[in-house]
Amino acid sequence: MTGTTTRESLHIGLSLAPTWLNGAAWRREDSNVEALFDPAFAIDVAQRAEAAKLDFVFRPDALFVNTAALPSGPAFASLDPTLLMAAVAGATRAIGLLTTLSTTFWPPYVAARQLMSLDWISGGRAGWNIVTALDGNANFGLDAMPAAEERYARAAEFTDVVRRLWASFPGDAVLADRETGRFADAARVTPIDHAGAHYRVAGPLNVPRFGAGRIPLVQAGASQAGRDFAAGVADAVFASSPDIAAAAELRTDLRRRAEAQGRRPDDVRVMPGLSLTLAATRAEARDLFAETQRGADTRRAIDAIKAMVGLDVTDWPAGRAVRSADLPDAPATVRSRTHADLLRRLIERDAPTVAELLVRPEVVGSAHWRIVGTPQDAAAEIAQWAEAGAIDGFVALPGGSTGSMHMVLEEMVPCLADRGLFRTAYGGTTFADHLLG
Ligand SMILES: Cc1cc2nc3c(=O)[nH]c(=O)nc-3n(C[C@H](O)[C@H](O)[C@H](O)COP(=O)(O)O)c2cc1C
Structure with missing residues (x-):
């Protein structure tokens, strides 16, 4: 049974979104919200995530700002994620750096170059979260978002072009031979001459490939x-799975595909x-x-x-x-x-x-799994999901306070290691060593 196969050790990433400032949490005395746009x-x-031996830190991204939400929170205002990861690279040594680049808005040549540059800057720690994006068309000369099928068709072609560009300039084609005066074996630096439905890209890339490993690919979007x-190209899927049944269904299905x-x-x-809201006691976590x-x-x-469902409550x-009888016919486009x-x-x-619906993660929390409790509670529930074969790992989205975020890394992750579910x-x-090795 592919669905019930479990992993010996989980993979754990941490979102730098920063979710621990969500809701009213940024208003707390200790939130450090003034530093939101400071790379420090x-x-x-x-650095804390690296001390906890996490697979990666991760920046989701959007290419627009939601001005309606801006009065009460950051509303997608953020530094460019790939530039931010370049800054993080210089201050860390081993942790993977997963950045987000949209296949709907970027040209593949620029994406390939940025990602390979990040791989050089970080010594093999770049990763690409491939998104087809939810919004932002008006910033790229488009009257509307392309339909989902069109976005995924572009994504497939885009990803193929990026991978071929990465292969177009092998690292060992650079000879730098002082003796003979040969800088590179140009015959091995080859064009890709791509002409597809959406892109025409000649290549080769103007950055050689870094090292012998490869850049892990992560995907989000589960239509x-x-x-x-995802089944064709992704090494990992960033999923929205609010309960164990949803996660198990997705995992079984993706493995089959x-x-x-x-x-x-x-x-x-x-x-x-x-989403993890942690405190020393359950009552404190609930508060x-x-x-x-x-x-x-x-x-x-x-x-x-x-x-989402066309119902006005x-x-x-x-x-x-x-x-379910209250639900009108599904909206044609979502x-x-x-x-x-x-x-x-x-x-x-x-x-x-x-009242229940209005606070559910499916409505307000991107449909993410939610745990409110102690670090031990969280580790126990994660172990249960892992043992049921519902997950290969998770992307931590700490919430509530900076203290809750620290507790995820300094208490919950060690609990998972004590249970034999995570590395010490x-x-x-390299990122590939942690995720694929
Ligand atoms: C868990 C999750 C995370 C996502 N993160 C991002 C993101 O950071 N930036 C973005 O532009 N789109 C993001 N998306 C949007 C997807 O890339 C995709 O465009 C969207 O979900 C529509 O595809 P679908 O119909 O398969 O869901 C995310 C989607 C999911 C489910």
């Missing part, structure tokens, strides 16, 4: 097209986002969670439900159950099929009340 902020967290794309495309099931690792939810924007939650009483399907599934399965030392110095 991300460097400090990355049918997204899954097929990978096999169908001639890969091994283990080649695609499923790593759900995991912290409630504190960060205070003043939550109900209007935005209602709008999100409307956009504006005038509904808080205690009224939302049932920003993310992954998120719309997860919300629909929740309503069909649980018939939550309006790095076995190599």
Whole structure:
């Protein structure tokens, strides 16, 4: 059974998003929010993640700012993720650096060059989170986002071009032979002459390949097209899996699809986002969670439900159950099929009340797995998911406070190591060594 196969050791990444400032958490005295755009902020967290021996730190990214959300939080305002990772590279030695580049908006030649540059700058620690993006078209001369099928068709061609560009200039084609005066074996630096449905790229790349390893590919987006794309190319999938059944279903399905495309099931690792609000006691963790939810924007939650499943609950009483019979026909276009399907599934399965629905991760938390408790509680639940064969690891999204984020790295991760579920030392110095080795 491919779905129930478990991994000996989990893979763990940490989002530098920074989720521990979400909600009202940035207003806390100790949030250090003033340093939000200072690279030292991300460097400090990355060094802590490296001390915990995590596989990677990760920057999700968007190419627009949500001005409607800006009065109450960062709303996607952030430094360029790849430049930020270059700064983190100089202050760390082993941890993987996963940056996000959209296949909808970037030219593949520039993406290939930036990623290979980051690999040189970091000594083999670059990784690429391949996204087809949710928004931002107006910043790139497009009246609307291309349809999902079109975005994934572009993503497949884009990724193929990037990989061929990386191969177009082998590292050992550089001879730098002082004696003979030959700088490079130019015959081995070859054009790719790509002419496809979306891109025409001659190549070769103007950066040689770094080392003998390769840059890990991570993908996000779990529609049918997204899954097929991931099964073909991704080393790991950043998943939205709010419960163990959703994670297990995705993992079984991706393993099957990978096999169908001639890969091994283990080649695609499923790593759900995991929102963690941790404190020394359960009561403190619950209080912290409630504190960060205070003043939550109900209007935005209602709008999100409307956009995802077409249902307007504006005038509904808080205690009224939302049932599958209430759902109108699915909207023809949604920003993310992954998120719309997860919300629909929740309503069909649980018939939550309006009040319950408005705070669910499917509505307000990108449908991520959520744990509120002690570090030991979190480690126990993660062990349960791992033993059930539902995950290969997770991407930690610490929430609530800076202290909660530190607790993830300094207490929860060691608990997982004590259970034999995570490494206590790095076995190599490249991202591929940690994730693929
Ligand atoms: C867990 C998760 C994380 C994502 N992260 C990003 C991101 O950082 N930047 C981005 O532009 N899009 C992001 N996306 C959007 C996806 O790349 C994709 O465009 C979107 O989910 C639509 O594809 P789908 O229909 O397969 O869900 C993310 C999607 C998921 C599910």
